[in-house]
Amino acid sequence: MSQNNSSTRVKVRFAPSPTGDLHVGNIRTALFDWAYARHTGGTFLFRIEDTDTTRVTDEYINAAIDTLKWLGLDWDEGPEVGGENGPYLQSQRLDIYAQWAQKFLDQKDAYHCYCSPDELEAVREAQRKANVAPGYNGHCRDLTDEQIAAYKAEGRGAVVRMRMPDGNTTFTDLIRGDVTFDHNFVPDFVLVRADGSPLYTLAVAVDDILMEVTHVLRGEDLLSSTPRQIRVYQAMGVKPEDYPTFAHLPFVMGQDNAKLSKRNGEVSIAWYREMGFLPEAICNYLALLGWSPGDDLENITMKQLTEMFTVEKVHSSPARFDMKKLEAINGDKIRALTLDEFLKWSLPFLTKAEVITGTDAEIELVKKALPLIQERIIMLNEVPKMLKFLFTKNFAVDAESVSKITDEGSKAILKRSITELEKLTDWSHTNIEAVLRASLIEEMALKPRIAFTALRIATTGSTISPPLFESMELLGKEACLLRINAGLAL
16 A cells, blocks of 8 residues: 555545534535545545544534535545445444554553643643643653553553653654655654544544545644654554555635634535535635636636645645635536526525425426526525516515505506406516517616516515516416506505
8 A cells, every 4th residue: 555656546635523514614625525536546535533432423424425425526435335444434443443543552652641631731820831732741752661550559540641652743744745854843642532432543544544545635724633642653553655645725814814614604514505505616716716717717617626636736825715706616516507507506595485385286387487597596596586576476566676666657557467468368578678678668768677566576576586578478377467457445
């Protein structure tokens, strides 16, 4: 598995700790890993890091699996798919981590530390006052048997700490080049809690080696954990040429230059899904956060992404999240959908909003109406409010629009419209438009905006709707006349 062997097949992993809904930063990492695996013909491994039992729930685990499926980021190894390196939930691998921790203790690479939380805090406070780098001071590094016996007699629990040697750790990051960490700033770190549960640094390093991961693409926030993971590789007896190659992705920043936070609900992928963003639009936009296909190309397909993605094109500087740009890309993706695709994506939003129940007749009408709005929306959650006028059983004009059709001018428009529309025998949008333009624009000398706004409100209930004449055709003659008459009575 030597990374220096050009024949080595790439294997990357996405390994979230699902303590909440996956957010933009998580998915950008998953996307880059997936694209790199697909570009190189390698393997995309999905692993759930669920050792934090106080915060990880089955609900969040299932949501993470569902989110990746929804986005189209299929994995070659992992939950539901299986593979020869399972299990893929760390909670099912605790015995493996315990065995390695014991091996490190036996090798004297690790030791038991009996310091209490209060003692550790007192050390940190003293370090702060002395203006030195905070970290473990090595108090339990070389305890005698007597000292250990005394701590046990007190009933103290012990964590397992990894012994950091003097010197430094240098590795080559595919994005940042050579990175060096002085061990003076990487103190002995905890591998196993007093209750026997493993910490991230132990579990992730052991799994990456055992699962034969060749490349670790992950967020920049994990850069400082790299020397600790390399120390675990060393203790495992892994040769340096067989360490995974690291690539730390730039931060995603908000518009205010603050780092996007998991606590901000707006950056959760679940939120974007509910708002009606297409998965391909999300992937397209996130791909542009820190990576560029070149030639000012912005609207790309998943196939193009896999063809063009290389780690070399990932920037080291932070990327800035721009909601307007995401919305623009989503609008482009919606316009590119076939009618059947648009229908498939729209129906769940219409049923959830209770605009339709899902009958064949309703779906047929939706299908006729969708081409009218495809150019006009940027998110799928706009579909229900654009089409509800076609299906409402108790039609009423929006409260904020009532005043716009109760003046004398509007009433004159509605009266004249009824007179002309009643005469129509062929109820098509072209005929509707022709008679209304002849009577309202030419004969009454009204501006289209004035004339047709009143009609739009009367027939659809709002100033915002699909194209007026096509909407009236879909509503049918009887419904239109009933609504215009009702508008007159307001």
